[in-house]
Amino acid sequence: MGDVTLTIDGRQVTVPEGTSVLEAAAQAGVNIPSLCYLKDINEIGSCRVCVVEIEGARALAASCVTPAANGMVVHTNTKRVREARRAVLELIISNHPFECLTCVRSGSCELQDLAEAMGIREIRFEGEKAQHAVDESTPSIVRDPDKCILCRRCVSVCEKVQGVSALGLAGRGFDSVVSPAAELPLNDVACALCGQCVLVCPTGALSEVDSTGAVWEALGDPSKHVVVQTAPAIRVALGEEFGAVPGSIVTGQMVAALRALGFDKVFDTNFTADLTILEEGNELLKRLSEGGKLPMITSCSPGWIKFIEHFYPDMLEHLSTCKSPQQMFGALAKTYYAEKAGIDPKDIFVVSIMPCTAKKFECTRPEMRSSGYQDVDAVLTTRELARMLREIGADPTELEPEEFDAPLGIGTGAAVIFGATGGVMEAALRTVYEVVTEKELESVDFTDVRGFEGIKEAEVDLDGTVVRVAVAHGLGNARKLLDMVKSGEASYEFIEIMACPGGCIGGGGQPIGTNTERRLERIEGIYEADKALPLRKSHENPAVKALYEEFLGEPLGEKSHELLHTHYTPRGRWHWSK
Amino acid sequence: MxxxxxxxxxxxxxxxxxxxxxxxxxxxxxxxxxxxxxxxxxxxxxxxxxxxxxxxxxxxxxxxxxxxxxxxxxxYALFSTTPIGKHQVGICMGTACYVRGGDKVLEKVEEVLGIKAGETTDDRLFSIQVMRCIGACGLGPVMTVDDDIYARIKPDRVAEVLAKYS
Structure with a gap:
């Protein structure tokens, strides 16, 4: 394919054939307002906000779906274009609730931003407004279809990126509604609860289930000892909520901010990420030596777990039996830590800060009560933590860094990289290699499993035994990889899967505005944070060593089995979620 | 829902x-x-x-x-998620049929069958479908039962026509 040259607002620009007028304009330095458009994911021209005037064309054209052509002369700011754009926006808003002040997306709403930018001061059209019930059926995601503008970004991301298709467009005309299949509650369809739909929603139609109230209540309850754990991916994303450059590492400031909120102890999920490596690494070695089910697949990502339970229930034996680091933490906080600190576990309230909406579901799973109580009491997304901090006027980027509390706050670089695609694999390899070969790694960097490619493969030589590994991120890629394994087209011993594109740093609980560029910047932050730590291998974590000596005994031992391992539940593919 | x-x-x-x-x-x-x-x-x-x-x-x-x-x-209007009767009664509500009394015909059909447009009788014998213009404006108002066409139908003939189907 060749190039085409066109003129946009008097500027000449040359772009590859097939480029949309909207993208060509961006290259020419002309920003055309748009709403439903989401590069590479949702390019359907449904909202008509991006209309432009093309000389010689009778009607205005949606620039996001109009291919640039040689000699085309485009105008983006004529009276006709401005009037059409305003009319389109007014029509959309005429069927939108005026709840901006109390909406969770106030301040981060693309419709609000556009209305402001276009100077909309009144709505000329008055008519019927769609009325649908709010869907609060899941522990993770809330759907408020009345705030939906039918842009279909959520439908596209769920289908094209995640390969789940939990959402679709139902009905026709004014009755159109984005909904789960058959207009069932979201909890009754095969949804991974990954929250990628929430990340791309331009309005407040999709959001996380808010747990800030429960956390405020616990923090205010003098009888509760409230501890918090932070997932690796939070430290490279929280800053964005306060205007920091994407990828900024704000670990210490985040700790300070959590203390400012009133948490009794600020711990780190990295501690149990390291622990996961010891349990999972030994599980892999056991499966390899005893002829267990291979390939073994990681089990840290609860969206991935729900996905495989729905779509590949016959492959559950491939999953590592290890709980996720979040759940290992909860189980230990209410046993090991409770004992050590002399606190009755019933008085301990465990909060997790997670980049994830599916974690909210995970902590409510019936298996996750090994301590005798719900092991993790509440999960906050990065966004919810930011909201709580804004409420008390604490901007972490302005705070002096502080240290995590010991011992559950001690982690290595291997744990930090759990936040990025390939990180769990790399952390496991760092440990498995040294355990098997009894040799020290010359370089701890397994770069083959890093990066943004959908499916990555590598071979690792463990003193003569070659272990074939694969890494997939995003459930669409996970599906491809599983199909390859199922058909025998590919063969591995160990697979890492994370539900979200880029891994946890691109999770459904991360700041609104998450896109590929930001994901890459956060991944860079993750590897920088790893490099900066003195310890970069999980088996060198002194707190984890002490945990085994004082409490667990050995990896895969009886206590580990009881507290740190779990089982899975085959679920229906279509609906009736039980 | x-x-x-x-x-x-x-x-x-x-x-x-x-x-x-x-x-x-x-x-x-x-x-x-x-x-x-x-x-x-x-x-x-x-x-x-x-x-x-x-x-x-x-x-x-x-x-x-x-x-x-x-x-x-x-x-698509073609598809139905509710059972369709053995006989489909269609009433044209295109502009020409409507002004010639299509709405009165529909009312009568609904009255005779005891159901509304889009519904099916309990015995699954009839369902009623409202049609947009079927291109027979000169014959309006038009009622169809399956493939049979009833031209210039009057409300008082509806019961008699429907009785022919079992």
């Missing part, structure tokens, strides 16, 4: 012969692209309507997400 879910949960009226036919139709289309609409069309002809169970069977059989099947079924 709208149509579809509650009715179709209790679609226990589909016979095993009909299910076999559904599977046969799905098998015929399986693996081809862009065949969801013709497949659903044939399945609806075999079963009479497309309750959720049937949509699920089609989705699983063709390996198409249920959300997509449901989307197509609820978009």
């Amino acid at each position: 709208s149509m579809g879910c509650c009715e179709s949960k209790c679609a226990g009226d589909i016979t095993s012969e009909q299910w076999a036919l559904v599977d046969e139709i799905i098998a015929k289309y399986k693996g081809q692209r862009g065949i969801l609409i013709p497949c659903l069309h044939e399945v609806q002809e075999a079963v009479g309507y497309l309750p959720l169970e049937v949509q699920e069977r089609v989705a699983a059989g063709l390996d198409v997400p249920l959300a997509d099947v449901y989307s197509v079924v609820t978009f």
Whole structure:
């Protein structure tokens, strides 16, 4: 394919054939307002906000779906274009609730931003407004279809990126509604609860289930000892909520901010990420030596777990039996830590800060009560933590860094990289290699499993035994990889899967505005944070060593089995979620 | 929630012969692209309507997400998620038929059958469908029963026409 040259607002620009007028304009330095458009994911021209005037064309054209052509002369700011754009926006808003002040997306709403930018001061059209019930059926995601503008970004991301298709467009005309299949509650369809739909929603139609109230209540309850754990991916994303450059590492400031909120102890999920490596690494070695089910697949990502339970229930034996680091933490906080600190576990309230909406579901799973109580009491997304901090006027980027509390706050670089695609694999390899070969790694960097490619493969030589590994991120890629394994087209011993594109740093609980560029910047932050730590291998974590000596005994031992391992539940593919 | 879910949960009226036919139709289309609409069309002809169970069977059989099947079924007026009667009574509400009294004909049909447009009688004998212009404006108001066309129909003839069908 060749190039085409066109003129946009008097500027000449040359772009590859097939480029949309909207993208060509961006290259020419002309920003055309748009709403439903989401590069590479949702390019359907449904909202008509991006209309432009093309000389010689009778009607205005949606620039996001109009291919640039040689000699085309485009105008983006004529009276006709401005009037059409305003009319389109007014029509959309005429069927939108005026709840901006109390909406969770106030301040981060693309419709609000556009209305402001276009100077909309009144709505000329008055008519019927769609009325649908709010869907609060899941522990993770809330759907408020009345705030939906039918842009279909959520439908596209769920289908094209995640390969789940939990959402679709139902009905026709004014009755159109984005909904789960058959207009069932979201909890009754095969949804991974990954929250990628929430990340791309331009309005407040999709959001996380808010747990800030429960956390405020616990923090205010003098009888509760409230501890918090932070997932690796939070430290490279929280800053964005306060205007920091994407990828900024704000670990210490985040700790300070959590203390400012009133948490009794600020711990780190990295501690149990390291622990996961010891349990999972030994599980892999056991499966390899005893002829267990291979390939073994990681089990840290609860969206991935729900996905495989729905779509590949016959492959559950491939999953590592290890709980996720979040759940290992909860189980230990209410046993090991409770004992050590002399606190009755019933008085301990465990909060997790997670980049994830599916974690909210995970902590409510019936298996996750090994301590005798719900092991993790509440999960906050990065966004919810930011909201709580804004409420008390604490901007972490302005705070002096502080240290995590010991011992559950001690982690290595291997744990930090759990936040990025390939990180769990790399952390496991760092440990498995040294355990098997009894040799020290010359370089701890397994770069083959890093990066943004959908499916990555590598071979690792463990003193003569070659272990074939694969890494997939995003459930669409996970599906491809599983199909390859199922058909025998590919063969591995160990697979890492994370539900979200880029891994946890691109999770459904991360700041609104998450896109590929930001994901890459956060991944860079993750590897920088790893490099900066003195310890970069999980088996060198002194707190984890002490945990085994004082409490667990050995990896895969009886206590580990009881507290740190779990089982899975085959679920229906279509609906009736039980 | 709208149509579809509650009715179709209790679609226990589909016979095993009909299910076999559904599977046969799905098998015929399986693996081809862009065949969801013709497949659903044939399945609806075999079963009479497309309750959720049937949509699920089609989705699983063709390996198409249920959300997509449901989307197509609820978009096209051709598809119905509620049972359709043995005889389809259509009343044209195109402009010409309407001004010539199509609405009065519809009212009468609804009165005689005891159901509203879009519904099916309990004995599954009749259902009523409102049609947009069927291109027979000179004959308006037009009523159809299956493939029979009744031109310049008057409300007081409706009962007599319907009585012919059993």
